[in-house]
Amino acid sequence: MGRFQSTFRVFSYRGLLLIIAFLVAIFGLLQVQPASNVQAAQIQSRSILMSNSNPAATALSVTYQIRFTAETTSLVKAIVVDFCSNDPTVGDATCTAPTGFDVGGATPTIVTSSVTDPTLTATLGASGWTGAGTNLITGSQYRTLTITNSTGVTPTAGTSVIAFDMTNVTNPTAVGTFYARVLTYGTTTTGYSPGSEGSYIDYGGVALSTAALITITSKVSEQLTFCVYVSSCGTAANVLLGDSHDVLSTTAPTTAAGATYGVFYSLSTNAAHGAVVDVKGSTLSSGGNFIPAAGNRFIYNTTGTDFFGLCEYNSSGTAPTVAAYYDGTGDGSGTCAANTTDDNTTASLTSIGTSPNYTTFGFNATNTATTYGDQLASITAPGTSVNAVVFAAGINATQADGIYTTTLQLIATGTY
């Protein structure tokens, strides 16, 4: 009997301990969810996309896209999104506002129609939802967004994607992680506060992060690349104007489109207001003798005439505006077309166009002799332009013999 009583006492004592332990465990489990939300489910595929992660982004300029899949088929009339710097745990009584954060004032702008992702179904509908900022942080900055619709919508559990944009958010001013607690409600009056969330339907936490910027700075200088050449940039620009013996003819002027009796120049510049090319120098001369400048004349009318002139046409890139003296006016082709065939006895001129489109060659000796020369061509915007400058010269029977030369400068000037 004594042993029985002892055993009974032992079992009673242990049983009591077990019962207490069981109750403590159950009680502890019950604390995981408020009693009123025992059927609440965690929303899935939940995210918040920020349009800008810069903590210094302009206030009220950032868009947040809240997106999640409903986990309960139930009428939703309100959604709460509470932003906290400490944790995303629904049920935690502490929610510290991220420094500098603002959902968009007391009446945040929200978009529920097509949001920023056109692939999403507008579960919430195009209208009917209004946003409110609550939990004042400071001034007119609020921590919590609540959107409500007295009609509401009923998402399908597991399939309905709920998405909407907050379009005038101010990011936290600190770099780093912060959180959002998202809850849905069946009534427009949510009764939400951290740790006392009221009767919500679904819930979930999301982590977000602001981040530092990667800044790269570089400078582009004012540029002007100008090259005058016969065959390629960097080579000489010497032209021998005449037949195979470099002799001019009285029967026809000497010229040819292209590089035979001409040069090319390439101009590349980033000058905002473009660039001009001037020609500076004098006409062909030999000692005290010279071949007169062409002025501006048709090539067809130059047989047996003393003249020296040039014509410019665009080879590639931006076509410049060529000054009237040098643009080959009348040459409909724009290629300063005219070719001389010279067998060292008789020269003949071909491809000069037909009236009135004869090619013209020009040389304004008055202007080319000035300090800065005579404008040959211009471009009005940044660009690259490759052009040919073709020379032509003719003589009459009285032209004094000699070796006639000239040194011409082409000067490019950019305006920035």
Next chain:
Amino acid sequence: MQKWRKIVFIVLVGVLPLASVSLVQATTYTSTHYQVNQILFGSGGCLSTVCSSANYQAKIAVGEVGVGNTKGSAYQAYAGFNTNDDPYLQFIVTSSSTSLGSLSTSSVATATGTFSVRDYLSQGYIIETASPPPTSGTHTLTGLTSPTLSTPGTEQFGMNLVANTSPAIGAIPVQFPSSVFSFGSVTAGAPGPNGTSVATGYSTINYFKYQSGDVIAASNQSSGQTNYTISYITNIAGTTPAGTYTFNQVLIVLPTY
């Protein structure tokens, strides 16, 4: 009687794991005087090849530990005592301000930037670049909309996230502590959550691209830390307007939980 039961219990609890220890093939550690030839950290068990007699055979595990991640298409779980039920995100962009000096039409200018991502309890993440190419006044350098080699003399701005040889810049993503735990990827088409994936053009050596809004890295599961290196190239043409060009790259992380 109770005393005997206690003794039996102690023997069972104490001997069973010890018995299992002797059954484990393990590395032998020795010194000149001692050797330890059976080592086990854990509760133990008994393999059927040893726990057998002429008539019976058993395979026993005592309190076997199961930890780590298991997941299906919609849900996942982390087993183990020391787990956290809060979503976690660590996104660190190393703040850097790089001056490339004066750009030239004859050579490429380069720079690098770094960032790292770590997230937990998620379906993964994507990283987007959300800034226009370098801008000066009204002019924006030409962003390479398709993967392109660096060509000095042609206006280009691009980037990638691999180790390049021409120019020699960059590095491939580094998984920390290892690829067993970290899964961030820059490979074109690498999946992120919700059907997202990494855009093409940022993972081919020596080819560069830049398009604002592109996804440049992703993971389709919770991931340990992945360290990324971005390589930038800038080339100008002779017609690129003069000015000071600034590129403030905003990187956005989008984890999905």
